[in-house]
Amino acid sequence: MAINNPSREAILARIREGLRTPIVPIEAKTFDGPIFEPIANPLERFEQECKANLMEFHLTADASASAQILRQAFDSLPQGEVFVQDDPALRKMVGAAGTSRQLRWSSEGRPAESAQATVTLAEALVAQTGSIFVTSGCGGRAATVAAPVHIVYATTSQLVPDLVTALRNATVEGKLEKNSYGCMISGSSRTADIEKILVQGAHGPMRLVMILEKNT
């Protein structure tokens, strides 16, 4: 379905006309080193940044330890439904955690307004900023933002050193071709709109729980 676009050609013509005016190009400069400090130990940096981003960070040795953490996270929640991305790894882990909670899987639709938590995987983890890269492939769009608590299950092999690498990989792997939505999540939802005072839990999750399993 094409939409009516009466001004498109006129705007493009004005742009092209304007660009005909020559301007002085910016002076070519070279700098001695990189923009950011190189990251020597991605895991260490990731943990440090996650904590600075006010995330709850758990590094686990294996799947059963991860399930244990998940169980603890479930136990800390008020009564109510939990939404889980429908993925074999998560089905297995939720099974191992052994909860009696009402679960809704992403294959049944988006999380309910009343969902107490969502559990998803991640596409990649970024050490530089303690960021979790998710796409709509991680249980949908609302799955990573709509509930008061977001629990992420990821492995150390998903860790990349910096943002540029993560975004370059996303381009090469066509992450935004396959998915209509992506988000670099760097902490719990927050605002400082009142007197620049930091308050956690504006509209998105108040708690972001990272369960990072060692597999490298």
Add this chain to the structure above:
Amino acid sequence: MSTSTANPTPAGDQPQALTAAQKFLRDAATKSADLGHREIIRKNMESYEAGHQRGRSRFKDWEAARYKCQAIKREAVEHLDKYLLQFEEKVIARGGHVFWAANNEEACNYIKDLAVSRGVKTIVKSKSMVTEEMHLAPVLEAVGIKVWETDLGEYIVQLRNEAPYHIVTPAMHLDRHQIRELFREKLGEDIADADPQKMVALARRKLREAFFAAEMGISGANFLVADVGAVALTTNEGNGRLSTSLPRIHVAVTGIEKVIPRLEDLGTLWPVLATSGTGQPITTYSTLIAGPKQAGEVDGPEEFHVVLLDNGRSGLLANAEEREVLTCIRCGACLNICPVYKNIGGHTYNTTYPGPIGSVLTPHLRGSEFEHLSYASSLCGACTSVCPVNINLHHHLLHNRRDFTIAAKGHSAERTQFKLFRTVMQHPRLYAFGGWMMRRSLRLLYGMGLAGTILDPMRAWSRKRTPVPLPEMSFRGLWKKELGKKELGGNSVGNK
């Protein structure tokens, strides 16, 4: 918004309509004398400045980062047509729509018609300065649609029926007690201790219903990524994500200059924008929206529209000196450091974009009625020194002054003044005589207690301040005396 002296203002709050420039001067005088306002802004800016410095120290080479961002944005603007078309092609291929709007009216009508034809009753908006520029919300409200601003600061100023005070922190001019009072009055709940945490929780509760009920979400865009065809949106609260995830229709509205070439460019732009905007290493949610819900996806809007607004921007491309103004990433750093902004406040500008960038941009977008903003600067250059894309802001204020003066062929009073100035400067005796006259007559005037009155030529200063003490001797007199001394002592002045 033009005012005319022929029409009396209906509300009667003004005896006569003022021009934008007169209103600016009046409001600037009022605000800069408002000590409560000054205290709130000082606190906010100090907190920002501390964060900003901390943020910058995380970069190994901040100057290299600025240069990189400048180069990325320059590349995009220099090939604006190419990158916009690339972006459009990608969006359409994924089932989205791109509407090109020449002006505010076209953009507003497109969104209004879309909302009406889809039976939209409720809209959730995440923060977008371009929709402020377009005055979109009143257009939608006029056809009976409820519009919720969902960014906390925007929500607060919307409840107050006010324009945003600042492009990043819309409610910067209010303290917690004023917000408590507002919430008590408008939301019917009193947060007794004005605890920000509790007030945020109240807003969250109120807006949550809107998020799940709305049929349309409207967002802005921080960047349009050409190579993958995605809208990049950064928010801390998560309102931007909810507005673009839950409703059936998502409309992203932005200026044509927001396009960037590649996804990986965000690896530099995101941290630089966050550092300059709030001092954060990266904004909490850096979102990429690349189309409507695709087959097999769990959720997301069925319709995705991008509205690209020109509204005078393409005209700037032909301006060899000022084209770079289009590379602005709207971080607000120039507002935060500007001594003029900190004293007169955001609302005094009476523009969508206040502060140095607004003073440069507004006359181009809204015409010569706003040329007075070119003078709302001490030309100290602080804005230029913090701009993350190296826009030469204070020089552009001078360019605008020059261009407007040439276009208007100079105001006649100004021309006379400059003629007089030139004559005096060319005749040292005349200059000396003038200085002597001024010192004597001012001393006489001040002796009679007439400082700051209409008779005082220094009234602009002394109206609200202690008059500057008058020197006993002129600079020339002092120079002669000191020089004479040194020559007597055989000091460094040497022989001529």
